[in-house]
Amino acid sequence: MARILSIWLPQLPLDRLIRRNDPRIGGPFAVVREIKNAARLSHLNSQALKAGLAPGMSIPDARAICPDLLTDPEDPLRDAALLRALWRWADILSPRIALDAPDGLLLDIKGCAHLFGGEQNMANHALGRLADMQISARIGIADTKGGARALARYGDKEICAAPPGQMHDALKHLPIAALDLEASIVAELAISGLKTIGQLYEIRNGELARRFGLALTQALDTSTGHAPDPITPAAADPVYAARMSLPDPIGYLSDIEGVLERLATSICERLQREQKGARRFRLIVRCVDTGDHTLSVGFAKPCFEVGPILQQFARPLSALKMEFGADWFRLLAEITEPVRIRQSQFGETRETEEQLARTMATLGNRIGFDHIRRFASYDSHLPEHAFLQTLAHGPEQPERWQAAARARPIRLYQPPEYLRILEPGRPPKKFEWRGASYDNKRSQGPERLTSEWWRARPEHVRDYWQMQTTSGLRLWLLTFPGKSPPEWFVAGRFA
Amino acid sequence: MEITSPSSAALPSTYTLSSPKNHGAITLGRNISLAKGRVHEIQGDSAESLALTIANDVSGPIIWCGMGRQLGALCPWAIQPFIDPARLLLIEGVSRAEVLWAGEQALHIGGAACVIIELSLGPNLTESRRLQLACEENGAIGILLINGRTQSSAAETRWQCDALPDAPLTWKWRCLKNRKGDLRTWRAEWQRKINGSYTVHLATAVTT
Numbered sequence: 001m002a003r004i005l006s007i008w009l010p011q012l013p014l015d016r017l018i019r020r021n022d023p024r025i026g027g028p029f030a031v032v033r034e035i036k037n038a039a040r041l042s043h044l045n046s047q048a049l050k051a052g053l054a055p056g057m058s059i060p061d062a063r064a065i066c067p068d069l070l071t072d073p074e075d076p077l078r079d080a081a082l083l084r085a086l087w088r089w090a091d092i093l094s095p096r097i098a099l100d101a102p103d104g105l106l107l108d109i110k111g112c113a114h115l116f117g118g119e120q121n122m123a124n125h126a127l128g129r130l131a132d133m134q135i136s137a138r139i140g141i142a143d144t145k146g147g148a149r150a151l152a153r154y155g156d157k158e159i160c161a162a163p164p165g166q167m168h169d170a171l172k173h174l175p176i177a178a179l180d181l182e183a184s185i186v187a188e189l190a191i192s193g194l195k196t197i198g199q200l201y202e203i204r205n206g207e208l209a210r211r212f213g214l215a216l217t218q219a220l221d222t223s224t225g226h227a228p229d230p231i232t233p234a235a236a237d238p239v240y241a242a243r244m245s246l247p248d249p250i251g252y253l254s255d256i257e258g259v260l261e262r263l264a265t266s267i268c269e270r271l272q273r274e275q276k277g278a279r280r281f282r283l284i285v286r287c288v289d290t291g292d293h294t295l296s297v298g299f300a301k302p303c304f305e306v307g308p309i310l311q312q313f314a315r316p317l318s319a320l321k322m323e324f325g326a327d328w329f330r331l332l333a334e335i336t337e338p339v340r341i342r343q344s345q346f347g348e349t350r351e352t353e354e355q356l357a358r359t360m361a362t363l364g365n366r367i368g369f370d371h372i373r374r375f376a377s378y379d380s381h382l383p384e385h386a387f388l389q390t391l392a393h394g395p396e397q398p399e400r401w402q403a404a405a406r407a408r409p410i411r412l413y414q415p416p417e418y419l420r421i422l423e424p425g426r427p428p429k430k431f432e433w434r435g436a437s438y439d440n441k442r443s444q445g446p447e448r449l450t451s452e453w454w455r456a457r458p459e460h461v462r463d464y465w466q467m468q469t470t471s472g473l474r475l476w477l478l479t480f481p482g483k484s485p486p487e488w489f490v491a492g493r494f495a
Numbered sequence: 496m497e498i499t500s501p502s503s504a505a506l507p508s509t510y511t512l513s514s515p516k517n518h519g520a521i522t523l524g525r526n527i528s529l530a531k532g533r534v535h536e537i538q539g540d541s542a543e544s545l546a547l548t549i550a551n552d553v554s555g556p557i558i559w560c561g562m563g564r565q566l567g568a569l570c571p572w573a574i575q576p577f578i579d580p581a582r583l584l585l586i587e588g589v590s591r592a593e594v595l596w597a598g599e600q601a602l603h604i605g606g607a608a609c610v611i612i613e614l615s616l617g618p619n620l621t622e623s624r625r626l627q628l629a630c631e632e633n634g635a636i637g638i639l640l641i642n643g644r645t646q647s648s649a650a651e652t653r654w655q656c657d658a659l660p661d662a663p664l665t666w667k668w669r670c671l672k673n674r675k676g677d678l679r680t681w682r683a684e685w686q687r688k689i690n691g692s693y694t695v696h697l698a699t700a701v702t703t
Contacts, residue, residue, distance in 0.1 A: 356606030371587040375571040408572040472658040
């Protein structure tokens with residue numbers, strides 16, 4: 001029989017603000033969420049509850065009751081980040097932890113509880129540690145996932161533990177809403193006069209299923225332990241970060257680089273151990289007078305070595321202006337990818353590869369990684385759509401270039417440049433372009449291209465001509481047939 | 496590669512006088528010799544033809560630095576007969592200084608055996624000397640594509656490339672300046688081989 005401990009964090013958004021010492025929490029305060037197109041209160045502090053407010057009220061109603069109410073819109077991203085941090089923290093209780101988003105954690109504590117001196121002591125310990133972190137929580141312990149969740153949320157005590165093998169009795173007095181069913185089923189059951197889980201035991205499963213659907217019987221079976229419902233433990237994705245706070249601010253570049261080196265060393269050791277590399281590193285420097293400065297550097301391929309990190313940070317660090325120094329640093333590795341740490345080859349290939357990656361990182365950090373691109377072919381018969389420029393920074397995508405089907409000019413002018421016809425013809429015998437006049441010596445064409453037929457608004461049919469001028473210049477001329485007088489353009493220049 | 500050598504004596508091979516390292520040379524045909532680890536300037540309407548022929552001769556990635564307008568007009572399907580466009584890395588600078596900086600860094604750090612820097616005004620002595628020094632470190636060949644005015648520079652050679660009107664895919668490559676060799680004019684021609692790739696055919700040298 002498994003033993004599951006469910007931690008419920010009912011006030012997570014408020015706790016996050018309390019942890020930040022938000023001054024608004026002192027009075028009536030609520031976190032607001034948009035429900036059914038209206039901003040409604042979702043989490044309230046004790047003063048707000050005392051003033052007679054309740055979750056689900058709209059803001060105008062709440063303000064009418066309690067004019068002093070202060071509100072803050074919800075921030076699900078930050079709340080999720082806090083929950084994930086707690087997910088990593090919960091490792092101290094049990095190694096098998098699952099996230100129970102948006103406001104809970106599920107721990108499989110079988111074989112762990114005795115380390116804390118029993119389940120009750122373990123729960124007390126967890127609550128104490130959470131209280132130290134200014135986070136309010138409720139805990140339910142049961143044989144099943146559903147049971148533990150129900151006890152944590154609807155139990156009468158802060159820590160509600162069901163004795164092993166007695167799930168039936170433990171859940172008897174809880175309301176049906178504790179089964180985590182859809183609201184419509186709960187409402188339907190309430191209409192039928194069924195309010196507690198205990199009342200459901202007296203009805204035959206088949207009848208319940210026929211009347212209210214299989215979801216109800218299934219939830220009942222898994223909660224009472226008749227059907228298996230194991231938790232799927234997952235480790236929180238690791239955060240590769242290191243921070244350092246100093247008793248006194250430092251301001252010399254060499255000192256800051258020393259700090260950076262230590263931070264980078266500790267991160268890189270972990271990255272190397274787990275065979276990972278990061279594409280971006282972010283350094284937060286907290287200056288005593290001007291607050292946080294975030295510097296970030298990117299890499300053309302996942303990096304797990306200290307040297308390149310120091311090298312790439314050298315420029316942004318030297319550009320950082322600080323008067324009174326900084327006393328808090330945090331280095332964070334972002335966009336981590338697995339790397340295969342290979343034995344260094346003898347040959348020059350590997351060296352060249354590393355050099356190229358370094359070149360790209362150096363250039364990218366200065367002029368932007370969006371300014372480093374590669375060509376990618378694209379399946380289109382229109383010359384200007386037959387290729388793309390894609391970012392070179394990113395996982396390698398081997399590109400196969402087939403032999404060009406038709407001759408294309410090395411420079412493709414976008415848009416085509418208008419030319420002035422001096423002596424008409426098809427193509428013109430003499431014309432002026434970019435301030436110089438050219439004579440047609442030999443021309444080849446037309447290469448007729450229609451627009452892509454699936455486009456809603458088709459473009460003109462185009463005729464392209466390859467022209468050899470007497471001066472040697474080879475041009476690609478463009479005209480749209482059917483236009484009178486004919487207009488000619490220079491679409492490109494051949495090498 | 497087919498070539499008929501000019502009647503005069505063969506070109507002296509690249510030799511080192513002032514520079515610390517000799518990185519060898521790229522030989523196009525039998526007697527166009529372009530020293531590696533040096534900067535070469537190319538101008539003219541068909542400057543890309545010589546630049547891509549040189550790029551064809553080196554292995555590994557090739558870096559092409561230029562302004563957005565110049566790189567945006569580049570068509571990879573025209574590059575494909577010369578080199579695989581997947582080898583090309585485009586570096587876009589927003590100003591002439593940034594393009595020069597990017598080119599210098601690319602030559603300095605290494606990783607690409609050939610760095611093509613496209614400029615509308617040729618480098619002056621200081622700029623070209625910096626590029627030259629960066630080139631010497633790794634032995635990469637630096638190519639300056641100049642589609643405008645040139646200035647007096649520290650480049651090893653300067654070439655004027657124009658298309659010849661008498662036949663398609665033929666060019667006149669004229670060496671305007673060569674610090675360690677002769678000034679000559681070549682007639683170059685692309686010939687399609689059976690497997691679909693092109694090869695340069697450097698025919699009789701045209702004496703100017």
